[in-house]
Every structure is written in structure tokens, then in C-alpha cells.
Amino acid sequence: MKKLMMKGVEAIGEGAIRAGCRNYFGYPITPQSELTEYMARRLPEVGGSFLQAESEIAAVNMIYGASSVGKRVMTSTSSPGFSLMQEGISYIACAQLPAVFVNVVRGGPGLGDIQPSQGDYFQATKGGGHGDYRLIVLSPSTVQEATDLTMLAFDMADRYRNPVLIFADGLLGQMMEPVSFEEKEVTYDNSAWALTGAKGRSPRQVTSFNIDPYGLEKMNMELQKKYRQIEANEIRYEEYRTEDADVLIVAHGTVGRIAKSVVKMAREEGIKAGLFRPITLYPFAYEALSNYGEKTKLVLTVEMSSGQMLEDVKLSLCNKTRIEFYGRMAGVVPTPEEVFAYLKSLIGRQ
Amino acid sequence: MAKNHVFVGLYGSGKTEIAINYAMKLKRNFEKVAIVDVDIVSPYFRVRDYQQMIEKAGIVVIAPPKNLSKADLPIITASVAGYLDNPQYTVVLDVGGDERGIVALGYLKEHLINTNVYLVINTKRPFSQKVEQIVQIAQNLEGRCGVRIDFLVNNTNLGSNTDANMIREGEKIVLQASKILNRPVAFTVVMNSIDFPSEISLFHIERYVKNKEELS
Numbered sequence: 001m002k003k004l005m006m007k008g009v010e011a012i013g014e015g016a017i018r019a020g021c022r023n024y025f026g027y028p029i030t031p032q033s034e035l036t037e038y039m040a041r042r043l044p045e046v047g048g049s050f051l052q053a054e055s056e057i058a059a060v061n062m063i064y065g066a067s068s069v070g071k072r073v074m075t076s077t078s079s080p081g082f083s084l085m086q087e088g089i090s091y092i093a094c095a096q097l098p099a100v101f102v103n104v105v106r107g108g109p110g111l112g113d114i115q116p117s118q119g120d121y122f123q124a125t126k127g128g129g130h131g132d133y134r135l136i137v138l139s140p141s142t143v144q145e146a147t148d149l150t151m152l153a154f155d156m157a158d159r160y161r162n163p164v165l166i167f168a169d170g171l172l173g174q175m176m177e178p179v180s181f182e183e184k185e186v187t188y189d190n191s192a193w194a195l196t197g198a199k200g201r202s203p204r205q206v207t208s209f210n211i212d213p214y215g216l217e218k219m220n221m222e223l224q225k226k227y228r229q230i231e232a233n234e235i236r237y238e239e240y241r242t243e244d245a246d247v248l249i250v251a252h253g254t255v256g257r258i259a260k261s262v263v264k265m266a267r268e269e270g271i272k273a274g275l276f277r278p279i280t281l282y283p284f285a286y287e288a289l290s291n292y293g294e295k296t297k298l299v300l301t302v303e304m305s306s307g308q309m310l311e312d313v314k315l316s317l318c319n320k321t322r323i324e325f326y327g328r329m330a331g332v333v334p335t336p337e338e339v340f341a342y343l344k345s346l347i348g349r350q
Numbered sequence: 351m352a353k354n355h356v357f358v359g360l361y362g363s364g365k366t367e368i369a370i371n372y373a374m375k376l377k378r379n380f381e382k383v384a385i386v387d388v389d390i391v392s393p394y395f396r397v398r399d400y401q402q403m404i405e406k407a408g409i410v411v412i413a414p415p416k417n418l419s420k421a422d423l424p425i426i427t428a429s430v431a432g433y434l435d436n437p438q439y440t441v442v443l444d445v446g447g448d449e450r451g452i453v454a455l456g457y458l459k460e461h462l463i464n465t466n467v468y469l470v471i472n473t474k475r476p477f478s479q480k481v482e483q484i485v486q487i488a489q490n491l492e493g494r495c496g497v498r499i500d501f502l503v504n505n506t507n508l509g510s511n512t513d514a515n516m517i518r519e520g521e522k523i524v525l526q527a528s529k530i531l532n533r534p535v536a537f538t539v540v541m542n543s544i545d546f547p548s549e550i551s552l553f554h555i556e557r558y559v560k561n562k563e564e565l566s
Contacts, residue, residue: 005474005508007362014476030422031393034361041477114393114422174394176362178474178508 006179008143008172009035009076012102013042014179015150016074020186021100022048023073025062027055027081030114031170032104035076056081060088067097068206070194072154076102078170079120080111082128089163090129094208094219096226098157098190100150101135102166104173107331115331116170118253121308124167125282132220134227136164136234137281141256143177149279151184158188160230167281169304171254171333227283236279237288241267245274247347248292250313251302252278254333259302261336262343271349281309286316293320298346302339303327352466354434354441357503358455358491359470360478361447364505366397368470368539369444371555373409380440384410384433388454389446390424395559397444403558410439426454434461449494456495468536469499471527473506473520484527501536502528503553514546521548 006014013035016024024039036052043050053059059075066073077085082103092099105120107113124137136156140146146168153164195204210216238256241263242248251259256277266273276292278285292299299321301310307325314323326342328334344350355372357365366389373385385404387397397404398413405411412433414425433441445455455462469488473479478487488499506512506520521538528535537553540546 003474003508003511004476004479005362005472006476010362010476038476113420115420170394174392176509178511 003178003180005176006143007034007174007176008146008168009104009174010038011143011147011179012076012150012166012168013038014181015147016100016154017042017046017048018181018184019072019151019154020188021072021074021154022046023066023071024048024075025051025053025059025066025073026075026077027053027059029078029081031106032076032078032102032173035102035104035173056084057088060085063099064088064092064095064097067092067099068095068195070190070196072098072188074100074102076104078104078106079108079117082120082123086129089135090131090133091208092163093133093135094131094223095206096161096223097163097206098161099163100153100157100166101163102168105167105169107329113331114170116172116254116304116333117329117331118169118255118304119306119308119329120167121281121303121305124165125284133223134162134230134282136160136162136230137167138164139167139252139279139281140172141253141277143172143175144179146172147179147181151182155188156234158190160226161193162226162230167253169254231283234280235283235285235288237285238275238277238279240275240277242274242276242292245272246295246297247271247273247343248276248296248299249273249302249343250276250278250289250299250309252281252309255302255304258334258336258339262339265336265340266343269349271347273343278309284312286312289313289316290318293317296321298322298324300324300326300343300346302334304333305329352464353437354443354462354465356443356445356455356462356465356467357470358445358452358467358499359447360475360487361392361451362475363447363470363472363478364507364539365447365470366395366444367555367557367559368503368505368553369397369442370400370404370558371553373404373442374407376440376442377407377409382410382439383442384412384439385442385444386430386433387411387413387444388426388430388458389444389451390426390454391446391448391451393422400558424454426457431458431461434458449490452491452495455497459495459497462497466501467497467499468501468503470503470505471524473523474508474516481523481526481530484524485530488527488531488533499533501534502531503536504538507539507541512541512544514544517544517546521550
């Protein structure tokens, strides 16, 4: 298969195009402007539409419109921009529309900085906007996985009529690696609900509004039923050298990669370490992770945040093992050496 | 040999890597070598991110002031022009990617005397895979900054997945573009670990600009 050297954000863009995305609306923000730029360049080549909106708020509402007519559509942004999109995402989730969002997370809170971070985990997995809704959240750890998960995101969005978020960090977005693309036929059928003009059929409605509380509660119940299905079918995670591990590191995305190096370093020194890397952040792999409660002496969660996924790790393990945390914030990327040193200090090794 | 050496190209083509290696090579023959970070486009993987390592080799690094080095601002340090003019210094310029980044070079145009300008091409990058695309890149960049490109550089690579065949294919493409543009190919870039017999001159490099994870 032909390979190309691509930045993470370019690979996400190409993955989207190969998944049949022909509409992109977005507003540039570092460190993901190359994705906006990539779509601006590539979409006209494949007969698609690119529009640079006047703001993230405009972009998310363009997504709302384009998805309501059944088209595959995507936008991308970075942390402060993603905050601006939350109202629209809540509307899209309630209206049960498929759409793909990309948040290349940078240091926060506030204006923050432009360095890599995972500090938007709560926002991504616990709501973000108002109301009882969920995004499917995918966290890639390599450039290849970023492209593969983007293609998967479009299929999931259509299958569940739900927004899907690619949760990347600035480092994954900017780093370059060889990527290959699977030749895949794009098939999706939104004809059952999309607004395509009511010729020869009764009119349809796409809405996130119901003035009758019982009616709105019914809409909510439908959403909840869907989320239970997603939780039953879509949990994804990677286990690395965990069979005999008594020390388990839990980390996602770029940090998952760093943690993999830590596992290798630990194994070389005779420490039985393993890695559990959640790929779907929602739905989270509570059950799979809970199995390590009795098997391990220590679970170390590592994040580029103050400990957000840590709360889900604790929920999984219910105090059945010792749970510790190592985190860097604000755009500082932990090195394998510093994580390993911390791990050793926890188990009393030099 | 020219006094100043300028590397331009699309972002991700490998300019920073080559500029650092080129400065290291020049340092073996010249006492005073400076490398200038005029990248006003990329947020990560810039010369300034490797400043300590380069300075250790005795090379002067000219980059935005420390307190602004991580800022999302198009900063060109005022002292750049001085180094370009100073006959005692051999200077390497790393110019940020594509049509927007190269505007910085236009600003320095009157200081580019006795200067070679190299267009760096990785034929494994998006929008750089075909002869016509490379010709277009050269014309666009020259049009934006008003500075003539003197040489092409073949930097075809897939990182650690690079092999000799791939470099050879890239060389063919770059040589064809060179004919159309009527600018010679200065060299083909080869990582030190790869054995590659080329028809044109080779430039062996170490990989300094690494992804964080590759370090591990």
C-alpha cells in the first residue's frame, strides 16, 4: 500500500475525505489550522465544499444544517474553539444527527497556550454542553490510528445518528509519521430521516425542541436507549503486556504511547508492567479495566491533565487496588523517563 | 561557496532538520556559523525547540526571545539582517512553511547577497508527489517572496520507514522538476543509517528533529 508522510491533522483530513466527507466548515486555531487548510485544499479537488466560517459558533451551526440533510460533515478546532461550539453540539445531539468533530486539545484553561494537553477530557466525555447527552469520543495515539479512527467516526456517527469526537492533542496533530489508507467503499444511507424535500412523501422534522415536558422526556429516553446500545457495542481499548502485569499504567492518546515506552523500560528492569489504553473515552471500558482490580498491586494513571480520566479509572476499580496518578498540565508533555522514575518511587525501587 | 544558505519549502518538507544538519556541517569548516529561525508558521518542531543542542555545537541560534518563543506570533528577530550582512558569519536560514511562511523571506530580500536558496522537497508529503506539483510550489513561493530559488533538494523520506528505492524514486521526480524549472538539484538527503548510491551529490544527516515518542 502506498504510504505518505503526514501530520496527524492532515491524516485526519484525508481520512475524512476517504470516508466520504464532502463538507467542512471551520475556523482556524493553533495547533490544528493545518487541518482547516488541508480541507480547503483537498475538498475542491473532490467536488466538496469548504467554508471558513466567521467563528466557531457559525461553523457548528453550519454543521447542524449540513448534517440535517444527511451529508457527511466535519469540523475541527482546538480547546477554546471547542468550548464555543458546545451549544450547537448539544442541539445536534438532541436532534440525533451524525457529525464528526475534531478537538486538537491545547493547554488551558482560558486562552491557555498552544502546546499539547488532555485537559478537555471532562468536557469531551461528561457532556460539555447543556442537557443529558453524550458524544462518542475516540482517542488516537498514532497518526495512522488518527486516520483509521476518523474513518470509523463517520460510520459510527451514521450508525447511531450521533456526533462523534476525535479527541487528539497538539502533539499528535503536529507530528509526522508514515500513513497508509485502506481502499474502502463508502456506503451510508440516511434516506430514512434526512431532509431531502418532501416531494411524494410526508414532511419530516429535525429538531431539538419540544415544549411538552412529557414529549421532551420521551426524546430523552430515546437518547438514553441509544447510549446504552453504544455502551454495549462500541467500547474499544488496547492492552499491552498485561497478561502477567502487577503494575498497570492507564493512559490514552499520545500519553498512551509514552506509557508504552515506560512499560518497556520497566520490563527491562524486571518490573512486571503493562498498559491499558482506552481508545473510546466514551463509552469508557469500565468493565474491562475492573478486571485488573484483583490482578494488580498498583494502577498508575498518567495524563496531560490534573487527573480527569483518573475519575473513570477509580470508578472502574472501586478501590480494589492501589491507584496512583501522574500528570503534567498546561501543555507540558511528560517524558518516559520522568514517568518511569515516578513509577519506581511508588514501588520503592531505585 | 555562498555565505548565506536559505531553506524554503512546504511545511513538513524537512527544512528544519536539514537546516540544523547543514549548520552543523558548516561549523566543521567555518568558525562563525549562525542558524536563524524565521518560522512564522509552525507551532511545534522549530529550530528554537532544539536551541540548547545546537548552541552546544558552538553555533549561534537566532530565534525569538525566550519569553515569546512559544507564542503563536509571527516574530522575526531584528538581528537577522545583521547576521546576513556580517561577512564574518556563515548563516543558515530556516524559513517557515508554504506561501505564508515565505513572506518573511521577502522582508529580508535586500540582505540576501551571496546567498543560496534551496527548495526542500519530500515527494512522500501531500501536494509534493508529482513533478507538476513541485514546479507549482517553486513558482508560488518565488512569486510570494520575490526571491529566486537557486537549487532543489531531494528530501524524500518516510521517517524511519525510508529505504533506498524510495529515495531513488524521489530523486527521479525531483530531477524532472529540476529540468523544467532549470534549477539544479543541490543534493539528495540521506539518513546516516541508509546506504544509498546516488547519481548526484549526497547529504548525510542525523535525525535531530524527532517526535517525542520516537525518542522512546
